[in-house]
Amino acid sequence: MERFKGPYGGLSALSIVLIVVVGGALIALWPLVFIWAVNTLFEFGIPFTFWTWLAAVVILLTIAAIGMFGRGSSAAK
Numbered sequence: 001m002e003r004f005k006g007p008y009g010g011l012s013a014l015s016i017v018l019i020v021v022v023g024g025a026l027i028a029l030w031p032l033v034f035i036w037a038v039n040t041l042f043e044f045g046i047p048f049t050f051w052t053w054l055a056a057v058v059i060l061l062t063i064a065a066i067g068m069f070g071r072g073s074s075a076a077k
Contacts, residue, residue, distance in 0.1 A: 031056035 011019075032048060034056045039046050046052055 031060060034060060 031053050035046050035048060035052055038044060
């Protein structure tokens with residue numbers, strides 16, 4: 001198998017594809033993990049649907065944006 005001689009060092013093309021696929025799966029599944037955690041901790045009974053997944057994405061992105069650009073950010077000082 002051919003080695004990729006770019007910024008990723010000696011990783012093969014298959015390794016790069018696997019990293020991208022696993023990373024994409026984690027990004028797609030993380031909102032479901034968030035919903036599961038909320039259901040487990042607070043017993044809300046939130047269903048696992050596309051719309052609740054999308055709502056979890058919005059909440060997680062909002063929390064991330066507040067963390068990056070909000071009051072607690074060292075970049076804002």
